[in-house]
Amino acid sequence: MSSEAMRPAPPFDRELMPLLASGQLTSTVDVAQMVAARPPADTSAVDELLAARGLVREDRRAPGLGSDPDVTVSVIRKRSHVPGGPGIYFAHGGGMVTGNRFNGIDRFLDWVELFDAVAVTVEYRRAPEHPDPAPLNDCYAGLIWTAAKAAELGFDPGKLVTAGLSAGGCLIAGAGLLARDRGGPAAAAQVLICPMLDDRNETVSSRQIQGIGVWDRASNAAGWTALLGDRRGTDRVSVYSAPARATDLSGLPPTYIDCGSAEVFRDEAVAFATGIWAAGGSAELHVWAGGFHGFDGFAPDAAISVAARNGRVDFLRRTLGAAPAEPRKN
Template sequence: MPSEGSLPAPPFDRELQPVLATGRLLSTVDVDTMIRSRISLPLTEVDAALAARGLVREDHLVPGLDEDPEVTVSVIRKQSGAPGGPGFYFAHGGGMVTGDRFSGMDRYLDWIELFDAVVMTVEYRRAPEHPDPAPLRDCYAGLVWTAARAMELGFDPGRLFAVGLSAGGGLVAGSVLLARDYGGPRLAGQLLLCPMLDDRDKTLSSRQIRGIGVWDGASNAAGWSALLGDRRGTDAVSIYSAPARATDLAGLPPTYLDCGSAEVFRDEVVAYAGAIWAAGGSADLRVWAGGFHGFDGIAPGAAISAEARAGRVAFLRRVLRALG
């Protein structure tokens, strides 16, 4: 049920309503619950799932930034595929607290087959044990390493896309800003999938989604607090850690953003797209009516989920055609 004082929220898609009605999905989760949910799929099961699709995995230990520890990046590709296709660098979701580098891999496995692509997925440190900027630094270190080894890894260096899901969307957005500002990798594009961009909890959608849907406003505040501690909502937070704070989004690669109309992140995603347009950049925005947070992964069989995934593929095809 919505919490007292919350605002009316947009209705959920009719195919998604039964998923919420089962009661298996929690609207509100605290940090302790997130930590208890840290259950990783055994690597044998990961590899079996990949092998069933003709894919293989190899892990690399990547140097961290400065004195940071090494970062694990898994490279996933076809067992037999021609080199020179696009590369996708992926950061997983989990509210900055949970998830691992294989969480959400259903979002990109089809892309490997469709585009003869290579995927690099990063295992970044998680809050609260490793607060900001540790997750961001790991994500950026993996991106720098990936871009520098394009030919070795088997993808075209001019066709590297950064992709982030939920918390990973915020980390990717921050990494792309770092790359812009500090001479980092040039990217063909970035895809921010229901990204976690704003720690300030002041949007209309953050007040609408309270006690309903998936990952409500209280959950979001808990995730940001785990990452930022007492700095959450203050001027001590950098634009790289919470990219919605950036006032100049010029110089970014073509950007795809999507979210649901009935999720906390809706307004910050829309505002981020608007800021890119205001700076003269290219942003492709999709707000899926009735979608809750992460709906396409939770209910992949719903028509809205198929449309959302098709929208990302269409964007990639368009950008890749423009690259020649």
């Protein structure tokens, strides 16, 4: 074992450690486990959650790219929505294999309430049945549709925010590069939450997180291999499919990136922010000390999670020039 592989991992936040010790979370998962963990098609629980918050959902179909099939998206807004606020285009996590368009929506429901935003969450095809570039194509197709439908959906086209969680962060970053290079929709901001950006899996942080935390080095290799097959780690991988490979990060919208210090994706998130700065762009980076992958979803009431969620809201307020409404009363 190399000296790099033997480096100790940063300590976990003390509020998060009991959750890790409880055995409720799994460090290493393979593709079969990810497929088995795919959520059921029943959306009743989602609709109950939305109704309790005064929100409504509408499913729509966006045309696929070229000969690709249409893409399902869900539009979520306040029941009392007033047109003219921001739009949120969201891609869920799941290692490119699991999850659906409702996974991780807790990350943006507060934004819908606080800013009277309209959110669109995309149901992209998943690996291994649908390898690269299917998920990316679906995400980009949904972005094109969302931007084109701004007036109909009731949001300001100049305040479109793209946001992605984990694997969705990869797809949002890739779609942003595609939009830049193809003259596609221009976002006012992008928010990348613990983004999965680098198929090579060779950073220091990827070597530190092995058999501990959430989504370790082996899980990461499994997810990327499901997406890319034998191309993973080779020079046959596009910068749009693995945005960490991009050497030119100019021309991107103001970008918010956050992650935990004790997760595989730490170093690639830091490198992506650094690349934006090096190209003269605007990036805000938060590395939350002691955070494991997706910590604010697993432990939303922990102090570190509250701070992370508040940081995203503050970024949106400053970037969009929007004054948030009063917080929802629990």
